[in-house]
Amino acid sequence: MTKSICVTINGSSYANEVEPRLLLIHYLRDVLGLTGSHIGCETTLCGACTVEVDGKAVKSCTMFAVQADGKHVLTIEGLANHGTLHPVQEAFWNEHGLQCGFCTPGMILASKQLLERNPNPSEGEIRHGIEGNLCRCTGYQHIVNAVKSAAAKMGV
């Protein structure tokens, strides 16, 4: 009961035989070794597993790998361009937008989507945008600063 899938991940294409029940997050982590995206819950609330599928931020723990067949996936590992950090990554670093770092890859990808849709968000819009990503360390304040700072840099 397996299915053949072909998925383009961070620009490279992968072909695998997978069980339909294999979650996208487990496909990325266990089959392909892309362990940057994390699992923090099973109820689609924490957002640690956030990746982009065809340009949309999604929670990869609530998607089967077969659903990603033929699609383009971007994970945190593919965000920096040949060693140059994405402005959102750089901003999280500069503003201390992370502590234990577990939620960070998902938080960064959600922030990226937020800024793509709203390049100059208010504090309230930032908080609303990252509501699907839980962080237990930072109290979100430095994350808000990081998103603002990234917005300023990307807007230049």
Next chain:
Amino acid sequence: MAPTIITKTEKLVGQRIRRKEDPRLITGTATYVDDIQMQGMHHACIVRSPYAAAKIAGIDTKAASALPGVVAVFTGADTKDVGPVPCGASLPGLRVPYHHILAVDRTYFAGHPVAVVVATDRYIARDGAELVEVDYDPLPAVADPEKALEAGAPAVHPEWADNIAFNFHQEGGDTAKAFAEAEVVVKQRITSQRLIPTAMETRGVVADYNTGDEALTVYSSTQIPHLLRTLLAQMLGLPEHHLRVVAPEVGGGFGSKLNVYAEEALMGFVAMRIGKPVKWIESRRENYLCTIHGRGHVDYYEMAARKDGTILGLRLKLIQDLGAYHQLLTPAIPTLSVLMMPGLYRFKNIQADIVGVFTNCVPTDAYRGAGRPEATHGIERMVDILAAELKMDPVEIRMKNFIQPEEFPFATATGLIYDSGNYDAPLKKALELADYPGLRRRQAEARKQGKLMGVGVSTYGEICAFGPSPATPAGGWECATVKIDPSGKVTVGTGASPHGQGEETTFAQIAADELGVGMDDVVVVHGDTAVVPYGIGTFGSRGTAVGGPALYYALQKLKEKIKKFGAMLLESEDVTFVEGRCVCNRSGKSVSLAEVAGASYRAMKLPPGEDPGMQATYFWEPPNFTFPFGAHIVVTEVDADTGKIAVSRYIAVDDCGKIINPLLVDGQVHGGVAQGLGQALFEQAVYDENGQLLTGELMDYAIPKATMMPWVESHHTETPSPVNPLGVKGVGEAGTIGCTPAVVNSVVDALSVLGVRHIDMPMTPEKIWTLLQGGQA
């Protein structure tokens, strides 16, 4: 304020420096436990009891064992010689139930592990777990600590007739006299609800046994790799030097990973039995059911005072919900509450009686603040209740009772010596930032318009930097190593293994300053018993306050050696080590650290009495705890129609002694406040009367989301600690400790116009709305 990015050697301590650990974390290249992949690795899935209390009549593992891909199924019968799960705390007369790693004939809480299925992949392990048939005979359970104390309550542990694990009495001064002389006595029942720590990374273990060496390596998402190694070796009957524990990247702990868990020993057992690496990763559901909870107090306070607001004494009856077992520090946590009962105040008469109660719930243990938030919440609420009774301003009553700067070191009624303090300073700063008189004017206007606005003031004191060894269950010292390579590059090792707090940065700042090198020249390692000689941990805000001085002294020791080698190379007795070079004070000639280090390894010639190489190790025993303090002011507005609380301003002025990195200190305060606000407004572990956890997922247990947090205005005063050479005190728990009373005081202040005197947490909209309808919350 943007961080300073340092490229050259200058004073680094005190600067806002972005973290060294971040590049791996923001690029997805860090390695948490679940990221570890090994050849031939197996996966475990644990079968857990759905009942809080049940007899296990039988377990049938045949179907599970027959599933292709399942390699083993173990039950309590297989593992009963492993363990027990250790309790590290001791109290007179403490009842310690035997805590098997898998239930043997009975379960004691919902989620109790009953069997483990080991398979070639995690999907098959999960399928196998579903095929294990357990025959349970449900038994009556009790989940509420006060009900567990009632006559006729079901006995959590049938070997004892009642559910009292211990009674503990502590008294300082003459409380009877204080109450006899009192002109006013205020009383209040104050609860501190059960909380679920919710580190974003759940627990996880990888165990790898080398049958040739008979050596086990355990990778665990733990805060205490070294203590875990010592205790796990005992549990597994393994010589300690055949066991290595690695804490890889750890995704938050907050105390929940400051423990030794059944699953850690269980994976060691499985790896040794199957001779293959095995991985177990906790689900969030398991994390909520089986990883320790925090708080769980029902406290009865009485405070004696004079009419002028002078506090004379305090009586406390503290009921601690322990859960079904003692985990590592379970019974010790409420004793920490008692230590901190005096708060920042001068009164010296205290009487406390703790009763530790078993319930059919997961054990409570250390959660951010561990006993001190409960105490601070209690004393700061009582001070406000007294102020209300005496119609005094909450600021005035605090100022009146503060210990004054000239009184330090100050001996408290609970036997502590407060190291240093200037308690007026953060309060005054907070009042000024808040424009306190202006706030009160606005409040008076709001009240005229029928609006509910509250101003909450709370001051707090903390006991940090655990501590002198006699005062701690595990040893209160910390260990640091400093190694300089032949090329002059520096590696610092610390036993205080962090998990998000940023010691790779702050310790590099300390080392770089002392050695006169740049941030990039220093690497900080931790979390591996094969790399660091030994260590205790970061808990109790001790990472920087005990680990930091250990590093400082290791650096001093090494600098002596550097100077001796420098003197030898410069052929001079009069040598100074400055800015990373040994300089001859007479000739002005100098040699670099790399030249000195290189010479020490090449060892063509050695200074008299010196060994080759360039390393130092230091175990530092602190002479006392440190006592940070601060003041938080919170402005709230209550929606009279819905009971919803809006925090419109949050001002935190914290004094954690000298600050190594203000950027990171602010991060600690924000995060601490978030967890305090979570307790004040949203979070509560709810069990039903049968011991079912009703908040068993993030669907029902509300940790703050970005939209639920106010902007925190974080400020500081700096009163150095005399306890250590860095003058640091610790800040990890401050936000959590200062927050809850400030928020509750604010909401009670808002509702005081209705005669409300106290509200228990969490202050949910429905609870507030009920009060607004004239009901009891």
Next chain:
Amino acid sequence: MKIGGVYQLPVARDRAYSMLQDPAILARCIPGCGGLNRTAGNEYNMQMKLALASISGLFEGKVRITEQNPPESFRLAVEGKGKIGFMKGDGLLRLVDKDGGTEVSYVGDVQVGGTIAAVGQRLLDTTAKMMIKRFFDQLAECAGQ
């Protein structure tokens, strides 16, 4: 969790009471029940299939009738255990004559455990009410036949 409610049945009280003791009728009315097998006087085993939109599960269940006081009241206990957890309902049912038919009121307690308890909080009350409503609706239908 406490539950309670009132239902109207279009039959006389004696008939309503005896229907509520009849295993064949109970089997038709308990949602998802695959049939009752008597194990003792008023105790039965059953297999239950719970199906609620996407949620489904098989339960091994028991039904027990006690404190019989015909035609006024009795206690009904239903419990089931399965892979997704367990559930138990226990309620006292009272019958009174009303408008030419019978009014059945019940008060009781519902307990669930296991996975269903973990995720079902938000929905437990609604779901329990719906199951009970289905029971009585079916009973009313049986009564009409």
Next chain:
Amino acid sequence: MIAQNFEYSSPASLEEALQMMAGGDAKILAGGMSLIPLMKLRLATPGHLVDLSRVPALDGVTEEKGNIRVGAMTTHFQVESSALLRARCPLLAAAASHIGDMQVRNMGTIGGSLAHADPAADYPAALFALEARVRLLRVGSDRTIALSDFLVDTFTTVAEAGEMIREVIVPVEEAGTGVSYQKLVQPASGFAIVGIAARIRKSGGKISMARVGVTGLGPMPYRAVGVEKMLEGTAGTADDIRKAASVVADGVDANTDIHASAAYRARMAAVYAGRAIQAAVSRAA
């Protein structure tokens, strides 16, 4: 965290999808935001999933003869951001913006949400207020029914085996209609403790039409007809609104859970009804 195994099909056309459904055993996978978590916890164990995400005909928002048709596989984000909906049916776009979080809105679909029939979902409040209709397809059958006939109970719809939602049909909002969706959020899950959608039209200084949809309060969402009747014909003063809103929970057996008692829920329904109606009245031209 790990689902039971199942068979997976991914039809490329509506015809193919309907044929796959015809046997009656298959379960539709739409956005998966409700179904997949249940499957991971093994509360749902379908044997066969038919993934509709590759059926182009089910996706998108179109206007036709005074109606807007929202394809079943249109995501909440598409609804929230659709220029057409924002201009011509802003209430639906507003309700969509309250669902879950950004990632959930990127995946979750209107058809999936309706088929799941969660009693606290956001959409039904708006859709009841909009008197929406649901078009259902099955091999040999194509029927369009009112939402009120589609939802029958908690998690229960009239959809038969093999039947799927084709689209949801809402009216183009008349110019000058004021709308609002107001929600008291359960802080953990983000679901509605209560959610109220209101549509108000005025004529000659009086409320000529009021529509109020309610979610979260009872076993299923509903249209609060009693409130509507009390509003219509009034000037829509604060007092008129308060009186009308106070009957919003009449006759409803309100839900109780650890987050809100029945009494609080019922009261909050009235408060939020008042707020939603007030906002809608103030926006009505």
